[in-house]
Amino acid sequence: MTPRHHVGIIRFPGTNCDLDTWEAISLVPGLVPVWVSHKEKSAGDLAAIILPGGFSYGDYFRTGAIAARSPVMDLVGDFAQKGHPVLGICNGFQILAEAGILPGTLLPNSKRTFLCQEESLVIENCRTPFTTLFDPGTPVTLPIAHQEGRFFIDPDRLQDIEKKGQVLLRYLSNPNGSLREIAGLTNVTGNVVGLMPHPERRASSLFGRPDGLLFFQSLALYLERQSLRTLSEAH
Amino acid sequence: MTADTVSRFKIPAHEMERIRSLLGRDPNLTEEAVFSALWSEHCSYKSSRIHLRKFSSKGPRVLMGPGENAGVVRVTSRTGIAFKMESHNHPSYIEPFQGAATGVGGILRDIFAMGARPVALTNSLVFGSLRQPRQLTLFRRVVAGIAAYGNSIGVPTMGGEVWFDERYAKNILVNAFALGLVAEDGIMSAIPPPKPLLAVYLGNKTGRDGVSGAAMASRSFTDGDTDLRPQVQVADPFVGKKVMEATLTIIRHGLAGAIQDMGAAGLTSSSVEMAAKAGLGIEIDVDKVPLRDFSMEPWEILLSESQERMLLLVEEPRVERILNIASESQVSAAVVGRIISDPIFRVRKGETVFAEVPVPYLTDHAPLYDRPARARVHAPSPSAHHSPSEAGRHSIVELFHRLLDHPNGGSAEWISRQFDFEVGTRTLLSPGHDVAVVDLREEEHAVAISMAGFSHPLTRDPGRGAMLLVAKCVTDLAAVGAWPVGLTDCLNFGNPERPETMSDFVLAVSGIADATKRLGIPVVSGNVSFYNETDGISIPPTPILATCGLLSDRRRLVPGRTFRAGLSLALAGASHDLSLGGSYLDWILDEPEPDPVPQVDWETLARLQPFMNVVLAGRTLCASRAIGRGGLLRSLLQIVSGGTTLGVALSLPRLDNPLQTFFSEAPGRILLAFEPEHARFIEQSALEFGIPFRTIGITVPHLWNIRYQDRDGRSKELSDSPEQLKRRYSASLAGQMEELP
Numbered sequence: 011m012t013p014r015h016h017v018g019i020i021r022f023p024g025t026n027c028d029l030d031t032w033e034a035i036s037l038v039p040g041l042v043p044v045w046v047s048h049k050e051k052s053a054g055d056l057a058a059i060i061l062p063g064g065f066s067y068g069d070y071f072r073t074g075a076i077a078a079r080s081p082v083m084d085l086v087g088d089f090a091q092k093g094h095p096v097l098g099i100c101n102g103f104q105i106l107a108e109a110g111i112l113p114g115t116l117l118p119n120s121k122r123t124f125l126c127q128e129e130s131l132v133i134e135n136c137r138t139p140f141t142t143l144f145d146p147g148t149p150v151t152l153p154i155a156h157q158e159g160r161f162f163i164d165p166d167r168l169q170d171i172e173k174k175g176q177v178l179l180r181y182l183s184n185p186n187g188s189l190r191e192i193a194g195l196t197n198v199t200g201n202v203v204g205l206m207p208h209p210e211r212r213a214s215s216l217f218g219r220p221d222g223l224l225f226f227q228s229l230a231l232y233l234e235r236q237s238l239r240t241l242s243e244a245h
Numbered sequence: 246m247t248a249d250t251v252s253r254f255k256i257p258a259h260e261m262e263r264i265r266s267l268l269g270r271d272p273n274l275t276e277e278a279v280f281s282a283l284w285s286e287h288c289s290y291k292s293s294r295i296h297l298r299k300f301s302s303k304g305p306r307v308l309m310g311p312g313e314n315a316g317v318v319r320v321t322s323r324t325g326i327a328f329k330m331e332s333h334n335h336p337s338y339i340e341p342f343q344g345a346a347t348g349v350g351g352i353l354r355d356i357f358a359m360g361a362r363p364v365a366l367t368n369s370l371v372f373g374s375l376r377q378p379r380q381l382t383l384f385r386r387v388v389a390g391i392a393a394y395g396n397s398i399g400v401p402t403m404g405g406e407v408w409f410d411e412r413y414a415k416n417i418l419v420n421a422f423a424l425g426l427v428a429e430d431g432i433m434s435a436i437p438p439p440k441p442l443l444a445v446y447l448g449n450k451t452g453r454d455g456v457s458g459a460a461m462a463s464r465s466f467t468d469g470d471t472d473l474r475p476q477v478q479v480a481d482p483f484v485g486k487k488v489m490e491a492t493l494t495i496i497r498h499g500l501a502g503a504i505q506d507m508g509a510a511g512l513t514s515s516s517v518e519m520a521a522k523a524g525l526g527i528e529i530d531v532d533k534v535p536l537r538d539f540s541m542e543p544w545e546i547l548l549s550e551s552q553e554r555m556l557l558l559v560e561e562p563r564v565e566r567i568l569n570i571a572s573e574s575q576v577s578a579a580v581v582g583r584i585i586s587d588p589i590f591r592v593r594k595g596e597t598v599f600a601e602v603p604v605p606y607l608t609d610h611a612p613l614y615d616r617p618a619r620a621r622v623h624a625p626s627p628s629a630h631h632s633p634s635e636a637g638r639h640s641i642v643e644l645f646h647r648l649l650d651h652p653n654g655g656s657a658e659w660i661s662r663q664f665d666f667e668v669g670t671r672t673l674l675s676p677g678h679d680v681a682v683v684d685l686r687e688e689e690h691a692v693a694i695s696m697a698g699f700s701h702p703l704t705r706d707p708g709r710g711a712m713l714l715v716a717k718c719v720t721d722l723a724a725v726g727a728w729p730v731g732l733t734d735c736l737n738f739g740n741p742e743r744p745e746t747m748s749d750f751v752l753a754v755s756g757i758a759d760a761t762k763r764l765g766i767p768v769v770s771g772n773v774s775f776y777n778e779t780d781g782i783s784i785p786p787t788p789i790l791a792t793c794g795l796l797s798d799r800r801r802l803v804p805g806r807t808f809r810a811g812l813s814l815a816l817a818g819a820s821h822d823l824s825l826g827g828s829y830l831d832w833i834l835d836e837p838e839p840d841p842v843p844q845v846d847w848e849t850l851a852r853l854q855p856f857m858n859v860v861l862a863g864r865t866l867c868a869s870r871a872i873g874r875g876g877l878l879r880s881l882l883q884i885v886s887g888g889t890t891l892g893v894a895l896s897l898p899r900l901d902n903p904l905q906t907f908f909s910e911a912p913g914r915i916l917l918a919f920e921p922e923h924a925r926f927i928e929q930s931a932l933e934f935g936i937p938f939r940t941i942g943i944t945v946p947h948l949w950n951i952r953y954q955d956r957d958g959r960s961k962e963l964s965d966s967p968e969q970l971k972r973r974y975s976a977s978l979a980g981q982m983e984e985l986p
Contacts (some may be wrong), residue, residue, distance in 0.1 A: 023483070023486070023487055023574075023575065024483050024486055026398070026399025026486070026668055027399070027668060029669070030668070030669065030670045033670065063668075064399060065396075065397040065399075065482070065483060065486075067483065068397065068481070068482070068483025068484075069397070070483070121983075123389065123392075123662075123663050124389075124392045124396055124662075124663045124664070124665070125662055125663070126396075126661070126662050126663070126664060126665050126666055126667065127662050153667055155396070155665045155667065155668065208667075210670070211670055213670075216673055216799070216800070216802065217804055
């Protein structure tokens with residue numbers, strides 16, 4: 011029997027991509043979505059955590075600023091620290107950056123309006139739990155939908171994340187003024203990923219390619235390998 | 246008239262007289278406030294009600310009709326769609342961002358008050374010319390306001406329409422449509438059951454914002470109205486989301502007897518209207534209402550239009566669970582009153598009674614006007630132009646460029662990319678198509694939404710123009726294989742006290758009623774916005790329609806554009822009356838003696854959807870699109886918009902009237918793109934359904950070439966670059982909006 015890995019989906023009161031993320035996870039054999047409340051304090055038996063998109067606490071204040079200080083983020087911080095996979099999508103990325111779990115920050119788009127459109131992107135880092143099924147340089151098409159997606163970081167640290175290969179995803183044509191076209195990022199240890207584009211919106215598709223599904227299938231493969239490794243170590 | 250007959254709430258003198266004779270006394274301040282709200286045009290429909298009776302809301306699929314927060318139509322064996330459209334014109338002109346945002350919030354509350362989870366939003370926006378800086382600002386802020394609410398609450402804004410016309414400069418139109426899904430056995434009503442019930446307030450705290458908003462929307466603007474901002478409400482989509490989730494939870498657990506959103510005239514209209522529907526009375530204690538501002542007077546609390554509030558009628562044993570749900574969702578809730586058996590609206594503040602009015606006085610006895618109507622005499626325009634039918638007068642290429650260069654003919658992408666049109670991942674056809682298509686995720690069904698609000702045909706001929714709008718919706722739906730199942734409308738007109746406006750209104754309502762009855766489409770909900778008038782100048786008659794259609798199999802759906810070269814292009818549908826009256830070209834040229842508005846071929850129109858269904862079921866199409874605004878040429882450009890270099894090569898026979906062929910917007914025609922090998926099957930199907938059909942050309946890269954013969958048999962050729970046409974198309978609106986500092 012294939013093991014079933016529980017993937018926690020964190021819900022803040024203003025999260026609105028929660029159901030979409032649930033559906034996307036449900037499409038992948040081996041992954042089981044589980045709701046995690048913003049008040050939750052224990053990770054239980056979760057194998058991975060996803061912070062979906064939305065407007066966590068209305069985002070009238072700086073995006074993600076309140077969410078980053080909510081009870082569940084202590085849990086997420088510990089979970090990430092232990093090396094477990096964590097994915098922040100859109101508002102989830104903003105929250106991870108605000109909480110200092112990922113470097114940099116996401117500023118208002120250079121055109122100052124919300125942008126909802128498809129973007130051509132290139133995958134650069136395929137060593138994270140969410141990108142193992144890609145080859146470096148793979149072109150993907152994913153939608154963005156955000157008002158604050160302009161990645162920014164000071165020059166020294168920018169050089170640092172570039173040098174360490176932390177850039178995961180770049181736009182082909184920069185829609186929002188992000189530094190170095192950065193659309194997605196990982197932490198130094200490679201277990202935490204932040205994406206401005208929405209892979210869960212391309213988990214299945216009537217007309218286009220379901221490029222987003224590969225991110226979740228990668229996670230399933232990664233968790234599968236992890237549990238095999240644990241198993242063989244036990245023997 | 247003595248000084249004391251003048252109403253503090255601008256109730257007209259003759260209506261004040263009526264109030265006095267009903268009550269047998271003078272109303273006090275609070276009572277007068279209540280009358281001013283419920284007798285306002287906005288709440289009472291006093292000028293429109295007798296005409297709206299022409300609409301038929303009957304149909305085998307109709308689960309809920311007018312009188313509820315929204316209409317509901319069955320679309321699968323167990324699910325219904327709840328949908329409605331509303332205007333927020335007046336507030337949006339005063340404070341565009343909040344006005345538009347609260348318009349979206351208000352229509353969403355109407356939907357989830359029915360127990361339906363909102364899954365789609367669309368809108369129709371009509372503004373003055375963007376050459377005026379004021380209009381640029383209004384437009385930019387309205388779009389941002391719609392985006393702010395829809396994006397945050399997580400309901401996708403999937404489509405809409407936009408039109409710029411100087412005649413709307415001082416009365417912009419912002420109409421929002423919402424659609425939700427509800428299980429047939431989970432539909433909530435605004436009509437309470439005959440049981441002892443308590444009134445439970447749920448949502449945002451009440452403040453002074455929007456006090457008397459309904460009364461404002463029931464008047465014309467004048468230059469003196471420089472600061473009406475306190476009458477505009479403030480949106481809070483975050484609280485809106487919490488209220489939505491709490492309300493849906495309460496309904497799912499069967500805890501409420503009736504629900505209505507506190508929209509126009511807030512607490513007053515929601516409480517009185519629900520009590521009236523049950524033939525009962527209601528008592529409200531304003532001391533119990535959660536307040537933001539404790540200095541508010543009872544009449545202000547009653548008339549406040551603070552947003553994100555619902556009123557629930559609940560049996561006492563269930564109140565506690567509701568209060569718990571509210572507290573978990575972090576929204577305010579309180580018991581503010583109760584249903585009483587005497588049909589009386591009583592307002593208390595603690596022990597003191599502030600108002601006591603029989604409910605029927607506020608509703609059934611509200612004024613009902615059959616206002617005089619006088620048909621408009623069309624003033625002859627100056628004869629500076631020449632008739633478009635004069636051969637050779639206009640270069641077709643040049644006219645096409647003019648249509649594309651105006652924001653009315655360009656791409657609306659600058660608007661739609663500010664809307665999250667995909668959240669919820671039910672969006673099958675996104676903005677840029679004629680219709681929005683929502684995946685129902687049940688029985689492979691989907692729902693298509695078509696919006697029609699182009700007023701120019703009505704300026705030419707209100708009755709026939711209104712019919713044209715219905716026919717346009719049905720054509721749009723047919724192009725994706727959807728069968729119309731229900732219609733909602735928002736009727737935007739000028740001052741009903743003007744006989745010309747009233748005549749336009751009556752003709753337009755008759756036109757819509759007639760067309761929908763012919764096609765068997767129930768009109769399940771609607772809204773009237775009168776007094777779109779400033780300094781004595783009314784807007785053109787502008788009914789905006791949203792028609793919902795059902796697709797039986799979403800997997801057969803094809804998009805409205807292709808990127809593939811070598812496809813055959815064909816025209817299917819009625820083509821005997823291609824008059825240009827009321828078209829976009831007609832609007833651009835503004836000829837002194839325009840063509841008549843085309844007559845709809847209802848017979849062929851009704852066969853169009855069954856024909857398309859067969860063709861789509863055969864999986865033979867790559868793209869399809871209704872011939873819409875701008876006519877054939879613009880629709881051709883749109884159908885090849887899947888790729889940046891794709892164009893067309895067309896070979897047409899002798900054309901008696903090339904202008905009509907290329908620019909007519911007569912409904913009932915669909916452009917099809919398909920692999921040449923399927924031509925026989927499609928043509929054969931058209932023949933079986935009695936649908937006129939003609940293959941007109943193919944899609945080709947880097948080429949835009951159209952050959953035809955003119956009336957005298959001379960060969961003509963239109964050549965252009967598809968890349969340049971597409972650049973024009975995408976730059977006309979975005980260029981204007983992005984040039985600003």
